Each structure stands twice: as C-alpha cells, then as structure tokens.
Amino acid sequence: xxxxxxxxxxxxxxxxxxxxxxxxxxxxxxxxxxxxxxxxxxxxxxxxxxxxxxxxxxxxxxxxxxxxxxxxxxxxxxxxxxxxxxxxxxxxxxxxxxxxxxxxxxxxxxxxxxxxxxxxxxxxxxxxxxxxxxxxxxxxxxxxxxxxxxxxxxxxxxxxxxxxxxxxxxxxxxxxxxxxxxxxxxxxxxxxxxxxxxxxxxxxxxxxxxxxxxxxxxxxxxxxxxxxxxxxxxxxxxxxxxxxxxxxxxxxxxxxxxxxxxxxxxxxxxxxxxxxxxxxxxxxxxxxxxxxxxxxxxxxxxxxxxxxxxxxxxxxxxxxxxxxxxxxxxxxxx
Amino acid sequence: xxxxxxxxxxxxxxxxxxxxxxxxxxxxxxxxxxxxxxxxxxxxxxxxxxxxxxxxxxxxxxxxxxxxxxxxxxxxxxxxxxxxxxxxxxxxxxxxxxxxxxxxxxxx
Ligand SMILES: Cc1cc2nc3c(=O)[nH]c(=O)nc-3n(C[C@H](O)[C@H](O)[C@H](O)COP(=O)(O)OP(=O)(O)OC[C@H]3O[C@@H](n4cnc5c(N)ncnc54)[C@H](O)[C@@H]3O)c2cc1C
Ligand code: FES
Numbered sequence: 001x002x003x004x005x006x007x008x009x010x011x012x013x014x015x016x017x018x019x020x021x022x023x024x025x026x027x028x029x030x031x032x033x034x035x036x037x038x039x040x041x042x043x044x045x046x047x048x049x050x051x052x053x054x055x056x057x058x059x060x061x062x063x064x065x066x067x068x069x070x071x072x073x074x075x076x077x078x079x080x081x082x083x084x085x086x087x088x089x090x091x092x093x094x095x096x097x098x099x100x101x102x103x104x105x106x107x108x109x110x111x112x113x114x115x116x117x118x119x120x121x122x123x124x125x126x127x128x129x130x131x132x133x134x135x136x137x138x139x140x141x142x143x144x145x146x147x148x149x150x151x152x153x154x155x156x157x158x159x160x161x162x163x164x165x166x167x168x169x170x171x172x173x174x175x176x177x178x179x180x181x182x183x184x185x186x187x188x189x190x191x192x193x194x195x196x197x198x199x200x201x202x203x204x205x206x207x208x209x210x211x212x213x214x215x216x217x218x219x220x221x222x223x224x225x226x227x228x229x230x231x232x233x234x235x236x237x238x239x240x241x242x243x244x245x246x247x248x249x250x251x252x253x254x255x256x257x258x259x260x261x262x263x264x265x266x267x268x269x270x271x272x273x274x275x276x277x278x279x280x281x282x283x284x285x286x287x288x289x290x291x292x293x294x295x296x297x298x299x300x301x302x303x304x305x306x307x308x309x310x311x312x313x314x315x316x317x318x319x320x321x322x323x324x325x326x327x328x329x330x331x332x333x334x
Numbered sequence: 335x336x337x338x339x340x341x342x343x344x345x346x347x348x349x350x351x352x353x354x355x356x357x358x359x360x361x362x363x364x365x366x367x368x369x370x371x372x373x374x375x376x377x378x379x380x381x382x383x384x385x386x387x388x389x390x391x392x393x394x395x396x397x398x399x400x401x402x403x404x405x406x407x408x409x410x411x412x413x414x415x416x417x418x419x420x421x422x423x424x425x426x427x428x429x430x431x432x433x434x435x436x437x438x439x440x441x442x
C-alpha cells in the first residue's frame with residue numbers, strides 16, 4: 001500500500017499545482033489518474049492550443065504548461081499511479097482514508113483532494129452487442145503494452161491519429177493486421193495516411209475502408225470480427241485482438257458514488273477552503289461548484305492554495321500553517 | 335429573422351425551438367440555451383464531439399469543415415448526416431431544419 005499525506009485524484013493542471021502548494025507546507029503527495037499521462041484536459045483534448053490567460057505567460061501551449069507544472073513540482077517528489085481509475089474512497093476510524101483503483105492499487109492518505117475535472121476520460125466504445133463480454137478477453141480500448149500483440153492477429157478500428165499511428169507501429173510485429181475505417185479516406189497527418197496506403201500496397205496491412213466491425217465472435221475469448229462494408233458485404237476476419245481507437249470522452253464515473261454533495265455533475269464545496277461535505281476530502285478545479293465559479297485553470301490554482309492551508313491542519317493534527325512567501329524561503333524540497 | 339429548428343427526441347417526439355439569425359450564434363449555443371443535454375466541453379472548437387447531431391432532412395447541405403470532419407472521423411457511431419452543432423452557424427437557410435441529438439450523454 002502507498003502511504004502519503006495527500007492523495008490527489010486527477011493529474012490535470014489543478015491536481016499538479018496542488019502538489020506544489022502542498023509541498024510548500026511539507027506535505028507529501030501521491031497523484032492518481034485514469035489516463036496514462038499527466039495533464040488532464042490540456043494533454044488529452046487540446047495539447048497544441050495556445051492559452052493566453054495564465055499570469056506571467058503572454059501565451060503558452062497547453063502541453064508546454066503541463067510540462068512546466070511537472071518541472072515546478074519535481075522538488076517535492078510526488079509519486080504517481082497513472083492509467084488507473086480511483087473507484088473507492090473509504091474513511092478509516094482514525095479519520096484517514098484508503099483509496100482503491102480499478103486495478104486494486106491502494107493508497108493510504110491523511111486527506112484526499114479530488115481534482116477530477118470533467119471526470120474520468122473513458123474510451124468511446126463502438127455500439128456492438130456483447131462488447132462487454134470480450135473486454136479484457138481480446139478487446140483493448142487503448143494500447144498500453146504493444147509487445148503483447150507480437151505475432152498475433154490484430155484488428156484496429158478508427159480513422160483518427162491514434163488509430164493510424166498504432167497501425168503503423170504494429171505493422172512490423174503482428175502476424176496479421178487489419179485497419180477498419182468508416183470513411184473512404186484519412187484526413188489528419190498526410191504523412192501517416194500515406195504510410196497506411198503504402199503498408200496496404202506492400203501486403204502488410206489489410207485495409208478495409210468504408211467499413212465497420214459489426215459483430216464479434218468467440219467462445220469466451222475473441223476469435224473473429226465481422227467486418228461489413230457500406231454495400232452490405234460482410235467478411236469474417238480471424239482476430240486475437242480488436243483495438244477500437246475512437247478517442248476518449250469524459251464521464252463523471254465513480255465520483256458520483258462517493259457520498260459527496262453533487263450539483264449538476266460538480267461537487268459542492270465550502271469556498272473558505274474548498275472542503276466538501278466529507279471532512280478531510282477537498283474538491284478543486286473544474287470538478288467543484290460554488291456561486292460565481294469560473295472553470296479556468298487560474299481559478300483552480302487559487303483553490304489549490306487555499307485547500308493546502310486547510311489540509312495542513314488535517315494532516316498535522318490541528319496545526320495552522322503560517323503563510324511564507326517562496327521569495328523568503330525558496331523552495332525547500334524533501 | 336427568427337428561424338425554426340425541429341428537434342427529435344429519443345422517444346420520437348419532435349419539439350420546435352426558435353432561433354435568431356442575427357446574433358452570430360451556433361446551433362450548439364441555441365441547443366445549450368434551450369436546456370438540451372449538450373455538454374459542449376470544448377466550448378465550440380470542434381474538439382470534443384459532445385455537440386454531435388444528425389441532420390434529418392436533406393434540404394440543408396452546408397459542407398462540414400476539415401476540423402469538423404476530423405473530429406467526426408474519430409467517433410464510433412456516425413452517419414452520413416452527422417454534424418457538430420458548434421460548427422453550424424444559425425442561418426436563414428437552416429429554417430425548418432430537423433435534427434436529432436447524438437452526443438454520447440444522449441445516446442448512452
Ligand atoms: C478546448 C478547451 C480550451 C480551454 N482553454 C482554456 C484556457 O485558455 N484557459 C483556461 O484557464 N482554461 C481553459 N480551459 C479549461 C481548462 O482546461 C480547465 O479549467 C482545466 O483543465 C481544469 O483542470 P482540472 O485539473 O480541474 O481538471 P482536468 O484537466 O479535467 O483533469 C482532471 C483529471 O482527473 C482525472 N480523473 C477524474 N476522475 C478520476 C478518477 N475517478 N480516477 C482517476 N482519475 C480521474 C481525469 O482523467 C483528468 O485527467 C479549456 C478547456 C477546453 C476543453
Ligand atoms: S462543442 Fe465541442 S465539438 Fe462542438
């Protein structure tokens with residue numbers, strides 16, 4: 001089990017900056033996120049978009065801001081559990097908490113900070129019957145361990161960048177590769193589209209345009225995908241793995257069942273310290289709600305600072321944090 | 335002028351709303367303002383697809399732009415008449431348009 005002072009749910013900009021504010025007060029942080037990388041909406045939805053309203057930066061690209069936040073919190077050595085969704089928070093008798101992820105990772109923390117943004121980013125799933133039956137038994141919505149496809153028969157679906165990039169990556173290692181795309185051409189990076197057509201020409205890729213996977217067959221584990229084209233012609237393709245890559249979309253997910261006061265998918269908080277109705281649990285950033293709330297990175301940063309002052313009291317058993325400027329003390333790492 | 339937009343609900347019921355053409359609004363903004371379940375997570379930048387609609391009549395045939403087509407390409411469920419409401423400015427040509435909401439929150 002991981003032991004920490006603050007367990008922060010969500011590695012978006014606000015969760016990351018909370019590590020900094022907590023670190024100044026000598027609180028250790030563990031950060032958990034369902035995405036395999038840090039950055040929240042900035043890295044997932046708009047990494048290359050310029051942001052103009054971060055103080056001190058006339059303009060900064062979203063991914064650049066995430067990279068800088070990550071550098072800024074390095075002195076405080078935060079630890080991370082990435083690629084796992086926090087499912088449960090259980091309050092212990094001594095008022096500490098045990099959090100558990102969908103993969104069974106546990107974290108023991110003196111206080112919890114929910115910086116969950118719009119919720120969990122979850123894969124968009126194709127509308128196929130019995131899809132759930134094959135999850136973990138042949139269907140992967142994200143490529144996490146590409147080596148497992150070595151010498152296997154793989155069907156990838158999608159027409160976006162990640163479908164193209166992974167198809168190109170897998171071409172040399174799998175036994176048989178099929179790419180299924182609903183449309184007749186690929187937009188996006190012309191270079192990737194060119195590579196895809198070249199792989200198909202060389203016979204390394206079975207390219208099915210204007211087609212969709214319409215059924216899954218197997219006996220407990222996936223054996224075949226039925227691929228149907230626009231004219232209605234169907235073909236069974238032997239498949240050890242089906243990898244639908246249709247991007248991610250946010251859903252509130254497990255947060256809804258944590259006994260917190262919710263209002264329209266956001267957590268109600270006390271604006272003095274962004275605490276929730278559960279003592280020791282805070283909610284900052286896009287996930288919280290109060291009169292006048294602005295869903296901006298800037299507001300989340302401010303909330304992180306006030307949260308940290310209050311959480312310090314919880315973590316240190318009632319002591320009040322005294323405000324010290326970083327210009328006076330510098331950044332004292334541990 | 336004000337135009338009429340007919341919105342087909344999941345149960346087949348059709349509801350009509352009115353929208354002004356002179357306020358530079360998009361269909362997404364009108365839907366949101368009328369309390370339809372459109373999250374518009376990206377604020378209308380063709381980045382989130384949470385404003386996905388299907389155009390149910392064939393009189394409206396303004397072409398989708400590249401950013402919109404790219405986004406639609408990433409969705410698991412789309413039809414030939416799929417559009418992103420945030421990329422559809424309210425215009426007079428749109429008068430009488432029939433649409434169905436397709437965002438994931440709506441379709442499950
Ligand atoms: C297109 C676009 C442009 C924007 N432009 C600006 C701008 O210019 N300026 C500005 O200030 N703001 C902008 N915003 C808003 C800004 O992105 C958000 O305010 C900001 O991302 C909120 O940060 P956050 O850390 O609270 O949440 P998020 O960035 O949403 O991060 C939350 C993280 O929590 C994770 N999570 C949630 N639940 C769980 C769980 N149960 N288990 C594990 N992980 C979980 C999610 O996977 C996610 O990574 C923009 C937003 C969009 C969509
Ligand atoms: S509001 Fe995000 S794509 Fe339209």
